[in-house]
Amino acid sequence: MSDYRSSLDSNIDKYIDLISWCRWNPDLWYDMITPETGGMILDLDQRVFLRSITRFISTYGVFPRGYGKTLKEVMGMIHTAIFFPLIEIAMTAQTQQNASSLVEEKWKELTRFYPLLLNEVEGKPSFTKDSAEINFKSGGRIDVLANAQSSKGQRRKRLQIEESALLNNELFQDCIEPIPNVPRRTIGKNALINPEELNGQINFFTTSGWRGTDEYERNLMMIKEMAELKGKIVLGSDWQLAVHYGRGEPKAALLDKKSRLSPTFFAQNYESKWVGTVDGSIVDIKQLLNLRVLECAEFKNDGKHEYILSVDVARSHKKNNNQTSIAVLKLIRTPKGRLKNIHLVNLINLRNGLTFGAQAIEVKRIRRRYSATIVVIDGNGVGSGLLDELIKDAEDPSTKENLGCWDTINTDHEAEIKNAEKVIYNFVSQASNHDGIVSIQDMVISGTLQLLIKDTNIKYDDTNYAEEIYPFVQTDRLIEEIANLKVVTQNNGKLTVQQLTKRIDKDRYSALMMGIWYIKNFLNKVIEEKEINIKNFSLTRKPKIYGKRKGASF
Structure with missing residues (x-):
């Protein structure tokens, strides 16, 4: 034990450097734990994705179907849970059932690609219809929440919001945004708040939605903040990037879809375009x-x-x-x-x-x-x-x-x-x-x-x-x-x-x-029909629903 302690003390600077390097380069850490066969080779755009959610206080990603954004989200969550002790990180979606199914599916997929991840888990992950929870030996935890009033009052350290184009900004400000308000404290004797950590991080990922919505405006605002170097970044691509790297459906199949599907549907789900709501639209x-x-x-x-x-x-x-x-x-x-x-x-x-x-x-x-x-x-x-x-x-x-x-x-x-x-x-x-x-x-x-x-x-x-x-x-x-x-x-x-x-x-x-x-x-x-009360000559009102069929009286 003393030899181990002596070795740790004498190499503490190297351990600190290693942890810092792993935190800063999640894609390279995944490379380190990739098995010789059956693993996943990350493409350049996927590496940019993972580094962005590790290095920026907020990332907004707009990607098409088949791109693999949810898999990368969960990879980022796992990386965070391992390297930040006692951190609590949640994925939110329209419903908890939806979020739970996403986390369960991607966790099973990732443990096939990276079997060494199983060594980092404390106990057995819990997955049910409306909940998911993975606990790590670091004390970190991954679970799920809904983009709904039911999440009000919950507390986590970081959030990944799935299908954020469906978010209502009033609901977001009232229920979702306050969730990561309390920062993580270090596990040392002093239990400090690290000012260089991404405390309160909220990331948004989605296929594109409608112009004029709250999330469209948030997207534009974050582009402006990215240009002003405020710690935000906006990422996006259409279907062609994934096809270029050989992911998802082949080009011929997607072009066939474009020829037969609604142009709005294809624009939102494959071209990552925010569509609709021109001046003079019939409704907001x-x-x-x-x-x-x-x-x-x-x-x-x-x-x-x-x-x-x-x-x-x-x-x-x-x-x-x-x-x-x-x-x-x-x-x-x-x-x-x-x-x-x-x-x-x-x-x-x-x-x-x-x-x-x-x-x-x-x-x-x-x-x-x-x-x-x-x-x-x-x-x-x-x-x-x-x-x-x-x-x-x-x-x-x-x-x-x-x-x-x-x-x-x-x-x-x-x-x-x-x-x-x-x-x-x-x-x-x-x-x-x-x-x-x-x-x-x-x-x-x-x-x-x-x-x-x-x-x-x-x-x-x-x-x-x-x-x-x-x-x-x-x-x-x-x-x-x-x-x-x-x-x-x-x-x-x-x-x-x-x-x-x-x-x-x-x-x-x-x-x-x-x-x-x-x-x-x-x-x-509702028609108010008046009836005379003979005893006191007062008027009482009897409500009657108007609108029953009365021949041609309409």
């Missing part, structure tokens, strides 16, 4: 993204609320994407019957090539699932074909169940069966489009409209989605459509919308807009 994209609060889609009536359907019949500029869109809107009311929120609980696109008769059967099936009280449809132009089929008596070809015959509320169309149920409201686009634009703007600004959250686990270039995933994909497509629209004032003073690129349709937007317009005009009022 930041306000729109803040409406994404619904965690669960709905596939049938919940037995408690009123639902309506809104159908925009396909008139796409791309024949291979010529789809009819159906918005399923749930009305949330106060106990007194006043409209509180509108939930877009599902957004359905009927597959290509369906005849109007087949589309009518699908619409009637969907209406039955949700017990929708009204079906709003743009029955003019292309939509007239679907309207003509909806007013016919129909039978489900699969179950042979009668789907009913519908009549219109506000037109002189004659249903096939006399006294058919009045279900259809024909939205006259030329007369009501201006009011529809104003209605959707009002509902976004007021926060009345609420949308499904963004699911970061979805592979959006896939073509087959499970039923529970599909509504989240369609909601993302809706955001993309709205971001592609610019409001134009016509000569008569009325508003209309103009697509910035014809390659992005507006069918989902139109379906949502018509439904919101109908709700605002016919289902958003």
Whole structure:
């Protein structure tokens, strides 16, 4: 023991130099522990990535899918946990489940590449559905948090924020930014705070998002601070850098995706471009993204609320994407019957090539699932074909169940069966489009409209989605459509919308807009009916919800 102590004391300067060198050069340290076979050879850009998160107080990285940014994030966290005793470092994501799955997956991958990492672990790492924890012999710890109110009051020494483009700045300032406020103390007798350490470090990593959002502005601010040498750095690349080094998908596959996928989707996920929100956009994209609060889609009536359907019949500029869109809107009311929120609980696109008769059967099936009280449809132009089929008596070809015959509320169309149920409201686009634009703007600004959250686990270039995933994909497509629209004032003073690129349709937007317009005009009022109390001649008020179907009274 004395010989060991003597050797340590006589070589202490060399140990200090080694630790300092390892802390400053994480990529070279990983080179040192790379096995002769089966290891990972780091490329130049990956070395820059690792050194940046080791040397700067804050790094903002915008990288495409398939780049490998999350793997490098976890490599940086492991390096920190080993070389800074008793440090606590967390990865945050949209949900703890998402963060946990990322850390677990990358930890297993890295221990295959670098088996020596297992020698640094104290005990067995713990991974569950909504938590992950890795403890190191240094006393360092890695775990996960959510970008949510549930993380408020937590304390860590450093943070890695995953998919930061989804961050709300108000939430960040209130809950996330204070988490690493307390710096790490050294483990020596004096327990000092090292002024040269990256105390309070917060790193941001993401695929690109929307221009005009809080994170877009943070990106620009950090570029300015980087130029002013304030300890910040911004990194980024498109798909070509990873392809150059032979990582991810081959160039031919990515070019094929570019030819068939939405330009906005490809720009955000592979070209690292912040897109959308030009001057005159229909709504503030930041306000729109803040409406994404619904965690669960709905596939049938919940037995408690009123639902309506809104159908925009396909008139796409791309024949291979010529789809009819159906918005399923749930009305949330106060106990007194006043409209509180509108939930877009599902957004359905009927597959290509369906005849109007087949589309009518699908619409009637969907209406039955949700017990929708009204079906709003743009029955003019292309939509007239679907309207003509909806007013016919129909039978489900699969179950042979009668789907009913519908009549219109506000037109002189004659249903096939006399006294058919009045279900259809024909939205006259030329007369009501201006009011529809104003209605959707009002509902976004007021926060009345609420949308499904963004699911970061979805592979959006896939073509087959499970039923529970599909509504989240369609909601993302809706955001993309709205971001592609610019409001134009016509000569008569009325508003209309103009697509910035014809390659992005507006069918989902139109379906949502018509439904919101109908709700605002016919289902958003409470009438106070007066009744005379004969005993004391006072007036009592009985609230009554306005908006039940009353023939052609609309």
